[in-house]
Amino acid sequence: MRSDYSGFQLTALVVLRFAIGWHFFFEGVSKLVDPYWTSAGYLEESQGFMTGLFLDLAANPAALAFVDQLNVWGLILVGLGLMLGGLTRTATVFGIIMLLLYYLALPAWPGFEYTIPAEGEYLIVNKTLIELCALFVILFLPTGHLVGLDRLVRLARARGSVQESYA
Amino acid sequence: MSDDMRSGGEGKSNEPPPAEPPAEAPVEPPADASSADKPSGSGGMRRRDVLKALATVPVFGALGYTALRRRGLDADERQRLLEALGVEDEGAALLSELETRTHPDTIRVGIIGYGLEGESLVRSLGFAHPDWLEERRQAKLEDPRDSQLEEWLDQENLNVELTAVCDLFGVRAERAIAASTQPLRPGGDTRELKPAKRYRHYEDLLAAPDVDAVIIATPDHWHSRITVAAAEMGKHVYCEKCMTRTEDEVWPMADAVRSSGIVFQLGHQNRQMESHEKARQVVERGLLGPVTLVETTTNRNDPWGAWVWDIHEEGSPDTIDWDLFQEAAANKVPFSLERFFRWRCWYDYGTGLSGDLLSHEYDAVNQILDLGIPHSATASGGIYFFKDGRDVPDVWQAVLEYPDRDLTLVYSATLANGYERGIRMMGHDATMDVGERLKVTPDAASTRYAEMLEEGLLGTDRPMLTYQSGFKGVDAVTTATEEYFASRGLLFTYRGGKRVSTYYLHLREWLNCIRYGGTPSCNIDRGIEEAIACHMATKSYLEGRRVYWDPAQRRIV
Structure with missing residues (x-):
C-alpha cells in the first residue's frame, strides 16, 4: 500500500477523506433522528433506466423500510469508516456503491426534470457524481493505513508476523 | 500551516478545515514501513503511531459535539415554541392506524x-x-x-x-x-x-x-x-x-x-380527511386568534371539470327512460342527450357550482368551524367561458355572513382557470391554509405572538406549524380534475401512512353505524346546514339580491 506521500499530499488526502466521511455521517444521523424521514420521495422522483426498480422499492412498504434502514446505517458506518480511517477500503467501496445508486436514481442527464429543487445548475455532472469521483481518489490513494485506525491494525498485524518469525 | 502541522494538530480539533494529521514532515520517509512502524523492543506501539492512528478522532469529536449542541438548541427552541403555542409534540403518533375488523353480518x-x-x-x-x-x-x-x-x-x-x-x-x-x-x-x-x-x-x-x-x-x-x-x-x-x-x-x-x-x-x-381533523384542533386551541375571514375556492380548467361529460354512444330515447328522468323536475323539456349526460349544467336538475362544489367547500369549513346556517348570503357570477347552452354560471362567487361569529365566508370559483388556491382561514394572530397539507403562519401584527415574533422565535416568512398526513409511499393522480380532488381530500387521505380512498372511508363509516350504532359524521343535521347554505347562495344569484335566513320560520327570505 502506498505511503510515499509528501506532507501536503497526505494532509490533502486525509482532509478530503474526512470531509466526505463527515458528510456521509451527518446525512445518516440527520435521517436517523428524523421520525418522518423516508427515502420514498427520492425514489419516487427516480428517472432513467433504473426507475422501475426504485419505484418498486418505494411502493413496497417492507422493502422501503429496509431500504430506509440500509440507507441510514450505510451512511453512518461509511461516514465513520472514512472519518476515523477504520476499514477505510471497505467503507470507500460501499460509499462508492451508495453514491452510484443515488446518482442513477436521479441522474443529471439532459431531458430529465425533477421536482426536488437543486441548488445549482447541473448537466450530467452533479455534486453526487463529484463526491463519487472523489471517493475513487480516496480508494486508489489510500491513507487509512497512515492516518487512521487502520494504522493500528496494520501495526498489530506486522507485530504478529514479527513475533511469529521470532518464534 | 505547516508549522501548525508539525506542532501536532490533535489539540486544535475545533478548527473548521478538519483533519490535520499530527505528522512530522516529511510525513513518511519512503522506507519507513519497515523501520518506523516496527514494534519497539518492549512490544508496545510507539506514541507517534497511536497519534497518527487516532489523528482524526478529535476533529470528529469536535464536529460531533457542535452537531449535538446545535440539535439541542433546535430541540429547545422547538419545545419552547410548542409550549408557548400550547401544542404537544404529537409527532408521528398523530397518524391513526386504520383498524380492520371482520363483520359477521352481510x-x-x-x-x-x-x-x-x-x-x-x-x-x-x-x-x-x-x-x-x-x-x-x-x-x-x-x-x-x-x-x-x-x-x-x-x-x-x-x-x-x-x-x-x-x-x-x-x-x-x-x-x-x-x-x-x-x-x-x-x-x-x-x-x-x-x-x-x-x-x-x-x-x-x-x-x-x-x-x-x-x-x-x-x-x-x-x-x-x-x-x-x-x-x-x-x-x-x-x-x-x-x-x-x-x-x-x-x-x-x-x-x-x-x-x-x-x-x-x-x-x-372530506369528513374523512385527516388534515381537516387536525385543522379543527388548531382552531379549537385558538392558535389563529379570532377568525374573521374564511376564503374557499374552486379552480378547474378542463371541460370534464365543467361537467362536459361524455355522451354515451348508445344513449337514445330507446335506452334512456327520459320521462322518469324528468318526472321530478319542474320544467319538462323534450328528450336531450346533453341534459341527461351533463345534467349539472342545468338548474332543472342541480344547482351548478353551488350544489356541486360550494357544497364540498362549505362542508369542509363547517367541519372545521361548526358554522351552521349563515345569517345572510349574496352571490354573483355568470356564464363567461362555457357558452354551450348551459344555464348555470361557470364563474361564481358567494359571500356567506355569520355576524354571530364575527366572520365572513367567501367562496370564489372559476371553471376556466386551474390555479391552486385552497381554503384559507384568516385570524388576527395567524393564517391557516387547509388542504391535504396544513400550514399555519403567524400574522405580523398578531397580539398573541408579538413577543415571539420580536424574539425571532416565530417569523411571518415561515409557517409556525405544518402538518402533512405522513404518507410513505408512491402517489399518482392522473387527470387535472383528479388532481384537484386529491388536493381537496376528495379522493384520498392517509391513514397510518397509507393512502386510502375517502369515498371508501366515508361509506365504511356509514356501514359501521348501520351495524354497530352511532351517527355518521355527515348526518342529516349537517346535511340541512349544507343544503340551506347552498340554496341561500343559489337564491341570491338567481334573484339578484341578498337573502337572509329566518330561523323562526325556518326559511330563506
Missing part, C-alpha cells in the same frame, strides 16, 4: 344512479367494473407510480352485497350488474355472489326484501324524493351532495330521516 346494498359518481361509490364498496380493473392495470404499466389498484385491494372486506341497481340508462345498469359479480374484490373477499337485480323504478328497488340500504347517486332533483321513500321503507341511505336541489325539499327529507331512524350519510367524503 349488508345488502342497492345503488340508485350508476353514473360517474355511482360507479366510484360502488367500487369503493368493493365492486369494481372489469373495465376499471383493466384501466388500472394498464395505468400501472404506463406509470409504475400508479398504485390505485393496490390501494383498492388493500381495503377491508366490508361484507356487503350489491343486490339491486336502478338506472334509467340500460348500459349503466348492465355495468352495475357486471360489477356486482366481478370476482376480484378487496380484503380477500372470495364469496361467490349473485348478480344484482335491475329495477326500472326506484320504488320497486326500495320495496325489494333483499335491500337493506341504498346509495343515492342520482342527479340532485331526485335526492329528496328517493330518500323520503327509502326512509319510509326503513332502508338506510347514503346520499350524494348536494342534499337537495331546492330549499322546499329539505324539510320533508329531514323529517323522513329523523322519524324513521334510518342511518343517513351525506356524501361529503
Whole structure:
C-alpha cells in the first residue's frame, strides 16, 4: 500500500477523506433522528433506466423500510469508516456503491426534470457524481493505513508476523 | 500551516478545515514501513503511531459535539415554541392506524344512479367494473407510480352485497350488474355472489326484501324524493351532495330521516380527511386568534371539470327512460342527450357550482368551524367561458355572513382557470391554509405572538406549524380534475401512512353505524346546514339580491 506521500499530499488526502466521511455521517444521523424521514420521495422522483426498480422499492412498504434502514446505517458506518480511517477500503467501496445508486436514481442527464429543487445548475455532472469521483481518489490513494485506525491494525498485524518469525 | 502541522494538530480539533494529521514532515520517509512502524523492543506501539492512528478522532469529536449542541438548541427552541403555542409534540403518533375488523353480518346494498359518481361509490364498496380493473392495470404499466389498484385491494372486506341497481340508462345498469359479480374484490373477499337485480323504478328497488340500504347517486332533483321513500321503507341511505336541489325539499327529507331512524350519510367524503381533523384542533386551541375571514375556492380548467361529460354512444330515447328522468323536475323539456349526460349544467336538475362544489367547500369549513346556517348570503357570477347552452354560471362567487361569529365566508370559483388556491382561514394572530397539507403562519401584527415574533422565535416568512398526513409511499393522480380532488381530500387521505380512498372511508363509516350504532359524521343535521347554505347562495344569484335566513320560520327570505 502506498505511503510515499509528501506532507501536503497526505494532509490533502486525509482532509478530503474526512470531509466526505463527515458528510456521509451527518446525512445518516440527520435521517436517523428524523421520525418522518423516508427515502420514498427520492425514489419516487427516480428517472432513467433504473426507475422501475426504485419505484418498486418505494411502493413496497417492507422493502422501503429496509431500504430506509440500509440507507441510514450505510451512511453512518461509511461516514465513520472514512472519518476515523477504520476499514477505510471497505467503507470507500460501499460509499462508492451508495453514491452510484443515488446518482442513477436521479441522474443529471439532459431531458430529465425533477421536482426536488437543486441548488445549482447541473448537466450530467452533479455534486453526487463529484463526491463519487472523489471517493475513487480516496480508494486508489489510500491513507487509512497512515492516518487512521487502520494504522493500528496494520501495526498489530506486522507485530504478529514479527513475533511469529521470532518464534 | 505547516508549522501548525508539525506542532501536532490533535489539540486544535475545533478548527473548521478538519483533519490535520499530527505528522512530522516529511510525513513518511519512503522506507519507513519497515523501520518506523516496527514494534519497539518492549512490544508496545510507539506514541507517534497511536497519534497518527487516532489523528482524526478529535476533529470528529469536535464536529460531533457542535452537531449535538446545535440539535439541542433546535430541540429547545422547538419545545419552547410548542409550549408557548400550547401544542404537544404529537409527532408521528398523530397518524391513526386504520383498524380492520371482520363483520359477521352481510349488508345488502342497492345503488340508485350508476353514473360517474355511482360507479366510484360502488367500487369503493368493493365492486369494481372489469373495465376499471383493466384501466388500472394498464395505468400501472404506463406509470409504475400508479398504485390505485393496490390501494383498492388493500381495503377491508366490508361484507356487503350489491343486490339491486336502478338506472334509467340500460348500459349503466348492465355495468352495475357486471360489477356486482366481478370476482376480484378487496380484503380477500372470495364469496361467490349473485348478480344484482335491475329495477326500472326506484320504488320497486326500495320495496325489494333483499335491500337493506341504498346509495343515492342520482342527479340532485331526485335526492329528496328517493330518500323520503327509502326512509319510509326503513332502508338506510347514503346520499350524494348536494342534499337537495331546492330549499322546499329539505324539510320533508329531514323529517323522513329523523322519524324513521334510518342511518343517513351525506356524501361529503372530506369528513374523512385527516388534515381537516387536525385543522379543527388548531382552531379549537385558538392558535389563529379570532377568525374573521374564511376564503374557499374552486379552480378547474378542463371541460370534464365543467361537467362536459361524455355522451354515451348508445344513449337514445330507446335506452334512456327520459320521462322518469324528468318526472321530478319542474320544467319538462323534450328528450336531450346533453341534459341527461351533463345534467349539472342545468338548474332543472342541480344547482351548478353551488350544489356541486360550494357544497364540498362549505362542508369542509363547517367541519372545521361548526358554522351552521349563515345569517345572510349574496352571490354573483355568470356564464363567461362555457357558452354551450348551459344555464348555470361557470364563474361564481358567494359571500356567506355569520355576524354571530364575527366572520365572513367567501367562496370564489372559476371553471376556466386551474390555479391552486385552497381554503384559507384568516385570524388576527395567524393564517391557516387547509388542504391535504396544513400550514399555519403567524400574522405580523398578531397580539398573541408579538413577543415571539420580536424574539425571532416565530417569523411571518415561515409557517409556525405544518402538518402533512405522513404518507410513505408512491402517489399518482392522473387527470387535472383528479388532481384537484386529491388536493381537496376528495379522493384520498392517509391513514397510518397509507393512502386510502375517502369515498371508501366515508361509506365504511356509514356501514359501521348501520351495524354497530352511532351517527355518521355527515348526518342529516349537517346535511340541512349544507343544503340551506347552498340554496341561500343559489337564491341570491338567481334573484339578484341578498337573502337572509329566518330561523323562526325556518326559511330563506
